[in-house]
Amino acid sequence: MKLKPFLLAGAASFAILPAAIAQEAAELPPCENCSDSMTIMSWGGAYQTSQQKAYTEPYAEATGISVTWDESSNEATAKMRAAAEAGNMPYDLVDVEGPDSQRLCDEGLAMEVDHDELLAPGNDGSTPTEDFGDAIINECFIPQIVFSTTFGYRTDIEEWEGREPESVCAIFDTEQFPGKRGLEQRVKKNLEWALLCDGVSKDELYDVLETEEGVERALAKLDTIKDDVIWWSAGAETPQLLADGEIVMGSTYNGRLFSVIAEQDQPVDMLWDWQVFDYDGWVIPADLPEERLNRVKHFVRWATDTQRLGDQAKYIAYGPARASSQPLVSTHAELGIEMGPHMPTNPENMGNYLVNDFIWWADNQDDLETRFQAWLAN
């Protein structure tokens, strides 16, 4: 995961819209007894850039505070635990994926929040709880975006003779679609796709996976393509491998595939079938000093309101976690293309989909991960 900031160093840089800032500043209530700086942990790369453009730059402009970024969200849980044990929490706000927020909440490292009190109501008058809906996955998590893990494939493979994969099961079909595949070197999602393509229905997926036979069945299915897989560990690898022609199809986060397809114009296309949804959002570290906490609350209330979440979609192809922000999704700030069709939440892209069952995975991940790594190693 260390590669992320490095490979993306040259990625998108966008222009700020001064007019928009002036308008936003007017909406911002004053912050009383607040610190004048914030340290935010995020993922680096294009995603962090989108947060800077949509949230922190306008906010800093309006309030005059300084924002420091720490690009280490891929090890957020470890860093926060280490900081808490040392008794010195340098972060004011941390961007994490849903499952990590669950772990942080369980460990008591993230603060529990009252969503209706902390967050702004939707512009349609709905309460935050209604507006975010299922995206509020635990007491600590403040949702920002919906992203999905899905497949990209090259469109110029001669051996495919013009066939294009329409189902995710194409990854297991080396007859029709020969070539190397890229899959994540983690157990999650791979087992689900294997079982779905082995004839298990969505409803019984996790019941099957909970049994010993189910796990064996999934691994047996993966065995059929084991020699054809390049296992990745950083989300940036699949786009790179696709662009290099090292793999013919591979899984990764949809926003990264969007960059390859729309921004870099590679002969790659998106396969939305059985995309796996995940949430990404903020958590506030537990036990922050009062001034810093006030500042963070002030920022978060503003940065997760309907307009701001809608703004972020101008810079990256991840869907806002608020229902009321959906109508605000417009065009890409630089390319000018309509972002709607590239959103994982676009109804046309949601023929078949899974939502990451992080509660189930919180219980079973350690065990299955060991199992999976042993399978990979032997």
Added chain:
Amino acid sequence: MTDVTDATTARRGPTPDDALRVADSRREPMLAADGTPLKRSLARALRREKLRALMLIAPLLLFILVTFIAPIADMLFRSVENQIVSDTLPRTTRALADWDGQDLPPEDAFAAMAYDLTEAAELKVHTRLGSRLNYEAPGISSLFRKSGRGTGDAGEALGEQFVTLDPAWENPMVWAELMAPPDWLEARAAHYADGGEPEGLPAFKLRDEADTILPETASVYGGFARITQFEDGDDPAEEDPWSPIYLALHRDLAADPPLGDWSGPHADLLAAAAEAAPAMETVPLVQQFEEIDEDWLDPDVWATIKTFSPPYTPGYFLNAVDMQQTPDGVELRPETQRIYVTLFLRTLVMSLAITGTCLLLGYPVAWLLANLPSGRANLLMILVLLPFWTSLLVRTSAWKVLLQQQGVINDTLVWIGLIADDKRLTLINNQTGTIIAMTHILLPFMILPLYSVMKTIPPSYLRAAKSLGATDWTAFWRVYFPQSVPGIGAGSILVFILAIGYYITPELVGGTSGVFISNRIAYHISSSLNWGLAAALGSILLFAVLILYWAYDRMVGIDNVKLGG
């Protein structure tokens, strides 16, 4: 003037200590110029010198202690530390001590769990314990998360019945008078009379009598009072008691306590409750737990808690060598879950292979460096050092571009016709990739010690050997090579020890067959948060290196290692 030289000092020259020794051997004390015994005055002078020496190295000593020794000690400690279970579930741990592990534990254990979990949930540590135990038995994490909310309700129905019996039972003040000694109540009253806030109250104490006559109630109420006072900053005598306290009271009363000995207030209230208690409607605790989550009826869950209740556990170390601690003892993990021994062996073998390739490639380069005229040697030196100065990530990524199937090397080989287009070599995402990339990265660590040793071998020795009739090979093998062995030792140890703990390069180019144990350690540190297991794996790696170092010292002798002239 006494001659302080004796047999020992003859070899190493006189030192101030010798004077002490000689002074010691005389019967009469020898006096210094100012009249104090020489021994004392010398000792004082020496102490000052030693102190000064210590102060000079103190910054370094402190630095090493804080940044090196302490973290290692902490890591070793973490690999066996397991206090979280007995700290979070003290009553349950005690209640399970005599349980035989068959069937379900006794009702006492369920009650103890209800009390412990209620307290843990109030302190928000039950989920942390759940995560800890989930490493041993999948599913416990969500079991604890779910139950934290549920167990707080245990005893709710009983509470209502007590209150119906006498409304005094829901009065926080009555409870405080029952449970606290008079002096605490007086101190409390005095505190408020002075205009104090609830936060500054004197620490709650339990009445001795309550502890002996109503032990469970006292224990649970004590926990309630402590948390109310110190976590929430409230007054226990003003907050509604938790439901499980009624459960504890009911269980205490059912045990027929000697209420006649009760000398405190509300004796009649207690007597009435004791009389009514047997007639109260109760739901068996097992059933209440089943309603929260039926996993509580699984003896394995309880067995896991019992197995991992001691404050120190060998569990992490056992996991780290593919074994596991079960209620029936230590056993091997199922074959499908064994991975760490494979990885340890792979790490060792591949580190040795990398050391070997570094030596093969580095030796001739170091020889050239040591023997070329200085102008060309300097140029070569820059070529050796240049990659050393380049970012590790850049070099590793460059190897990706070179080695991949559509990469530079494969393209060239296909272009010159050595291999067919559809039979491109797999040079990356496997062990080959790891060995190539790591050899490149670690090569300077082999070349530099070799070079510094070779630089000190006088060229005249080789010339002398040849003038005495040795062939080139004999002169090299019998004369030059033995003198370069200290450099080989130093370079090999350096490269091997660096290789064995390498993490980022195997992660990027190793695929699945070329990753090292350190990649699993990194995973447990940053993703699974199983720091105990990571610490155990790290400790094993540390001991492996120490043992290899010791073996090397025995076989080659560490004095034979030279990093420079």
